[in-house]
Structures are given as C-alpha cells and as structure tokens.
Amino acid sequence: MNEWMSLLWAEIKKEHRHSFHSSLVYFSLLIWPVVMFVTAYYSFAPFRMGADSPLARFVAPGQLPLFLLTGYLGYIFFWCLVQSAWQMSFERQAGTMEMIFISPVNRLAFVYGRSLSALVEGVWLFFCFTLLAMAFVGGIHVSGWWAVPLAFLILLVSAVVWGGFLSVLFLFSRDAGFLYTVLDEPMLIFSGVRLPPLAFPFWAKLISLCFPLTYALHMVRALLMEGAELGDLWQELGLLAGVLVLLVTASVFLLKRAERHMKRTGSMVLY
Amino acid sequence: MFLVENVRKVYRIRERGSWFSRQWKEVEAVSGLSFAMRPGSIVGLLGVNGAGKTTTIKMCCTLLEPTSGSITVDGYDAVRCDRQVKALVNMIAGGERMLYWRLTGRENLQYFGSLYGLSGSRLAERVDTLLDLVELREAADTPVERYSKGMKQRLQIARGLINDPKYLFLDEPTLGLDAPIARQLRRQVKQLAAEQGKAILLTSHYIHEVEELCDEVYIIDKGRLVAHDTPERLTRSFCRETTLRVTIPVLPDALQRDLRQLAERHRGTWDVAETDQQAWELTLRSEADLTAPLLSLLAAHQSPVLRLVTEQPSLEDVILQMAERRSA
Numbered sequence: 001m002n003e004w005m006s007l008l009w010a011e012i013k014k015e016h017r018h019s020f021h022s023s024l025v026y027f028s029l030l031i032w033p034v035v036m037f038v039t040a041y042y043s044f045a046p047f048r049m050g051a052d053s054p055l056a057r058f059v060a061p062g063q064l065p066l067f068l069l070t071g072y073l074g075y076i077f078f079w080c081l082v083q084s085a086w087q088m089s090f091e092r093q094a095g096t097m098e099m100i101f102i103s104p105v106n107r108l109a110f111v112y113g114r115s116l117s118a119l120v121e122g123v124w125l126f127f128c129f130t131l132l133a134m135a136f137v138g139g140i141h142v143s144g145w146w147a148v149p150l151a152f153l154i155l156l157v158s159a160v161v162w163g164g165f166l167s168v169l170f171l172f173s174r175d176a177g178f179l180y181t182v183l184d185e186p187m188l189i190f191s192g193v194r195l196p197p198l199a200f201p202f203w204a205k206l207i208s209l210c211f212p213l214t215y216a217l218h219m220v221r222a223l224l225m226e227g228a229e230l231g232d233l234w235q236e237l238g239l240l241a242g243v244l245v246l247l248v249t250a251s252v253f254l255l256k257r258a259e260r261h262m263k264r265t266g267s268m269v270l271y
Numbered sequence: 272m273f274l275v276e277n278v279r280k281v282y283r284i285r286e287r288g289s290w291f292s293r294q295w296k297e298v299e300a301v302s303g304l305s306f307a308m309r310p311g312s313i314v315g316l317l318g319v320n321g322a323g324k325t326t327t328i329k330m331c332c333t334l335l336e337p338t339s340g341s342i343t344v345d346g347y348d349a350v351r352c353d354r355q356v357k358a359l360v361n362m363i364a365g366g367e368r369m370l371y372w373r374l375t376g377r378e379n380l381q382y383f384g385s386l387y388g389l390s391g392s393r394l395a396e397r398v399d400t401l402l403d404l405v406e407l408r409e410a411a412d413t414p415v416e417r418y419s420k421g422m423k424q425r426l427q428i429a430r431g432l433i434n435d436p437k438y439l440f441l442d443e444p445t446l447g448l449d450a451p452i453a454r455q456l457r458r459q460v461k462q463l464a465a466e467q468g469k470a471i472l473l474t475s476h477y478i479h480e481v482e483e484l485c486d487e488v489y490i491i492d493k494g495r496l497v498a499h500d501t502p503e504r505l506t507r508s509f510c511r512e513t514t515l516r517v518t519i520p521v522l523p524d525a526l527q528r529d530l531r532q533l534a535e536r537h538r539g540t541w542d543v544a545e546t547d548q549q550a551w552e553l554t555l556r557s558e559a560d561l562t563a564p565l566l567s568l569l570a571a572h573q574s575p576v577l578r579l580v581t582e583q584p585s586l587e588d589v590i591l592q593m594a595e596r597r598s599a
Contacts, residue, residue, distance in 0.1 A: 003388055010385035017374045095368035099430070102332050103386035104357040263336040266282060
C-alpha cells in the first residue's frame with residue numbers, strides 16, 4: 001500500500017509539473033467546458049421546452065441547466081482521462097516509457113496513478129465552477145450532505161478505472177490515437193451528457209451501456225437532482241461496480257498482454 | 272554474475288502489402304550470443320550499425336524478451352523473474368531523450384527513484400548523492416530543458432544509478448558530447464566499476480573509449496559473436512600490420528626503387544603522396560617493424576627526415592576490417 005501511495009504522489013507531482021505547468025492550462029480547462037455547457041444550454045433555447053415538450057418526459061424543464069451541468073461535469077471527468085491516455089504517446093516519444101518499464105514499479109499503480117493525477121488536475125476548477133453554478137441555478141435536491149461527496153466519489157472512481165483501462169489500450173500501439181476519435185464523441189452523445197439515455201432509440205441505448213459514464217451520471221443525477229437515498233441506489237451501484245470490476249479485470253489482463261507484446265515486438269520504442 | 276547464454280532474438284516484421292494480405296518477414300537481430308559480466312568489470316560490446324548491440328542491451332535490461340536462450344542475473348531468470356532482475360539493472364543511453372524536460376533535474380531523479388520504491392529521506396539522500404556525483408547540484412532545481420547536452424547526459428547517468436544497480440548498461444553514453452565532457456563521463460564510468468564494483472556493459476562508436484575503459488570486448492556482427500578478448504589481444508590478433516609514415520623533402524627514383532624492394536622483402540605495402548609543403552609522405556605497412564631498415568635506407572640515400580610517425584593498429588582497425596569483410 002505504501003508503494004502505491006508513494007507512486008501515486010510521485011505521478012501527481014510529475015503530471016502537475018509536466019502537463020499543468022502554466023496557469024493558462026488551468027484557464028483553458030475552465031473556459032473550454034464552460035463554453036461547451038453554455039453552447040449546449042442555448043442549443044435548446046430555440047426549441048419548445050414547456051411541460052408538454054418531448055424532452056419534458058425525461059427532464060423537468062426547470063431542471064435543464066442542472067441536468068446539463070451534471071452532465072458536463074461527468075463528461076469532463078471522463079474526457080480528462082481520454083486525454084491523459086492519449087498523452088501516453090508522449091511517454092513513448094520521449095523514451096520515458098522505456099525508463100518506466102525498465103523499473104520494477106507496479107504497472108497497475110502507474111496506470112491508475114497517472115489517471116488519478118490527470119483527473120484531479122483536470123477537473124478541480126470546473127468542479128468548483130459547477131458547484132457554484134449549481135448553487136446559483138438552484139434546484140438541487142439532496143437527501144443529505146453526504147450526497148455531494150458521494151456523487152463526487154462515484155465520478156472519481158469510475159473515471160479513474162475508465163482512464164486506467166484506456167491507458168492500457170494506448171500501451172498496445174502508437175496508433176491507438178484513433179481510440180480518441182472512437183471514444184470521445186460517442187461518449188458525449190450516448191452517455192446522457194446532453195440528452196437522457198431513456199430518450200434514445202433502442203440501438204442507442206445499447207451503445208450507452210458500454211460507457212461507465214452512463215451509469216455514473218444516472219446515479220449522480222439521482223443523488224443531486226432527485227434526492228435519492230442510498231438505499232434507492234443499491235441496484236445502480238451494484239451495476240456500476242460490476243462494470244468497473246469488469247474494466248479492472250480487463251485492464252490487468254490487457255496490461256500483462258501489452259507488456260508482453262512490447263517485449264516481443266520491441267514496439268515500445270516505435271512512435 | 273550476469274550470464275547471457277545462447278540468446279537469440281527474432282523480430283517478426285510485417286511487410287507492406289495490400290489491405291487484405293499480410294506478409295511477415297523474420298529478422299534475426301541476435302543469434303546465439305553468449306557472454307558474462309562480473310562485478311567491477313567493464314565489458315565492451317562492439318559492432319557496426321545493425322549488429323545487434325542495442326537489442327542485446329534491451330534484452331539484458333528486460334525491455335525485450337529473447338526468442339530463445341537464457342539471461343540469468345544473480346540466479347534469477349530475466350524472463351520469469353523480471354521484477355527481481357529489474358531491481359538489479361539499469362540502462363543509460365546517449366542522447367537527450369528519457370528525461371522529462373519540463374521537470375527539474377531533482378524532480379526527474381525523485382520521480383524515477385519513486386519507481387524503484389524509494390521515498391522520503393532515503394530518496395532525498397540518494398538524489399543529493401547522485402547530483403553531487405554528476406556535479407549537477409547547482410543546477411538541480413533548473414528545468415532540464417535549460418540544460419546543455421552534457422548536463423542532460425550527466426543527469427541520465429544519475430538517473431541510471433538511482434536504484435544503485437549492480438549491472439549497468441551504457442548504450443552510446445557519450446554520443447555527440449564535446450571531448451572534455453566525454454572525458455569526464457569516462458572518468459565517472461571508470462570510478463563506478465573500480466570504486467563501486469558495478470559490472471558495466473558499454474557500447475560505443477568511439478573505439479578509443481572502449482580501448483580506454485573496457486577490460487574485455489565482445490565483437491558482434493549480424494547478431495553473432497565473432498570475437499572476444501581483451502582490447503590489446505584482439506587488436507594484435509586481427510591487425511598485425513604496423514604503419515610507418517615518413518615525410519622527406521625529395522624522392523629520387525633510386526630511393527623509390529629501394530623502398531619498393533624493402534616493402535616487398537617484408538611482404539608489406541608502400542604508398543607515396545605529395546604533401547602541401549612540397550614534400551613527400553611515404554607510408555609503409557608491414558607485419559614486421561620496418562623503422563630501423565627504413566631509417567638506414569634513408570641515411571644511405573642521404574635523405575633528411577622531416578617527420579616520422581609509427582602507428583600501431585587499433586581496435587578501430589579491427590572493426591573496419593570486419594566491416595570490409597562483411598561488405599565483400
């Protein structure tokens with residue numbers, strides 16, 4: 001455990017110095033999601049949003065800003081991790097990946113440490129903005145103070161597991177960049193960031209089940225918008241836990257395969 | 272003890288083909304290579320480009336897996352017990368990669384140290400010791416991107432020593448460095464073997480570096496071991512010819528004739544070229560030492576000697592000879 005903690009701390013420090021070296025980086029990490037949120041909100045403006053609108057069957061019209069805020073908060077959590085995994089190509093190019101894999105460091109600790117550090121650095125500013133915006137917009141309905149930290153924890157854990165899984169995929173090949181295109185936009189569309197998955201046609205609902213963000217957002221909204229009790233969420237929590245266990249198992253298995261693959265083909269130095 | 276036994280590495284490379292057909296080619300980078308490293312010794316691994324030096328080093332460092340054969344490090348198999356082996360080895364490569372440029376020298380060492388389970392005061396002490404060793408204490412808190420090439424290379428050395436490895440692999444460590452910095456690095460490498468008892472394997476294109484540092488040299492060609500001995504013995508066994516270069520002001524026909532006869536008598540060769548200073552430079556190559564008979568001949572022809580240089584064969588000649596044989 002000590003090894004994990006010291007490595008997590010080392011990764012956080014390294015990522016902070018290496019990728020978040022300027023206040024402009026933080027500025028962009030706030031401005032970009034805020035712009036996305038505002039754009040999404042005003043995209044709904046030209047449409048009829050009254051109680052008899054099609055969307056009202058799934059989201060109360062007055063709760064749309066809150067729905068979008070939670071959606072984008074969740075999306076930013078996961079988006080940061082896609083970015084971080086994509087950045088793995090930097091380690092390949094700089095030759096630092098070889099120096100990491102030459103060491104006996106626990107590979108899983110490295111992958112999750114990297115994800116966690118990228119996540120904390122990437123979301124804290126937008127997280128603060130979201131909390132302030134939620135307070136300003138109003139409409140938060142929670143059954144206890146614990147609902148906010150629990151929502152945060154659900155997002156954090158599921159995003160880190162997702163990020164670890166992606167980082168492992170990026171270890172396989174220098175050409176894994178296509179995953180960014182494959183995963184990023186579909187995640188935004190199908191996970192229920194802007195529209196609830198219940199409003200999707202059947203085939204789209206099936207796709208939405210592939211993204212852990214779908215389950216995480218459902219629970220976060222239930223906690224923050226519907227005042228759900230912990231007891232109401234056991235089923236969803238179990239489902240999310242199942243998905244996360246599946247992802248961790250796949251990460252462990254693929255991590256071993258990826259390292260073996262690199263050792264056999266010498267692909268670690270190809271970029 | 273570091274033992275490499277009958278190691279072979281075959282890469283399977285996909286050849287460019289159409290969308291629907293896949294063709295694979297097998298390339299044997301290392302073929303049946305065996306060698307050993309003992310504590311306190313510096314071993315050279317030489318060969319022309321593509322000989323398999325870097326592949327060998329990466330297999331020794333567990334970055335690559337041998338296709339067959341075995342690498343045993345203090346009794347641990349490098350494939351089955353790679354975590355134990357990783358704690359005992361490290362690699363330093365030439366060039367400016369393998370560092371985080373936005374981080375300072377100290378932060379780089381702290382990060383890489385944490386990968387080996389170092390933390391707290393143990394890590395801080397180790398980092399300070401290494402910064403002193405490579406004389407980077409003053410620049411420790413400067414981002415690496417502001418370092419000169421030599422400073423980056425010294426930081427690489429410190430990084431390679433962060434886990435206090437018993438076996439150290441140096442892949443072209445002085446590549447592109449100025450002569451004084453390269454000399455300083457060579458001094459440090461010598462100290463690591465002599466004072467700290469580390470076993471070091473060195474590859475370098477600067478042959479004089481290998482001659483100066485290595486106790487024994489393995490020469491590989493197309494992945495195969497072609498020679499193994501001390502640098503001196505290798506040079507003697509492969510290149511026995513001594514080269515004599517003499518500069519004289521005039522070269523009459525009679526002297527030319529006698530020089531040719533002298534060379535032929537000793538199964539040597541000779542050559543002549545006019546220098547910029549309107550003099551003649553004679554080059555005689557022979558397995559015998561022709562210094563005395565040549566000087567006698569020049570004295571007999573009353574020819575003054577402006578310059579006389581004797582060149583002993585070097586390890587570089589061995590490599591060049593091998594490269595020539597390879598292309599022939």
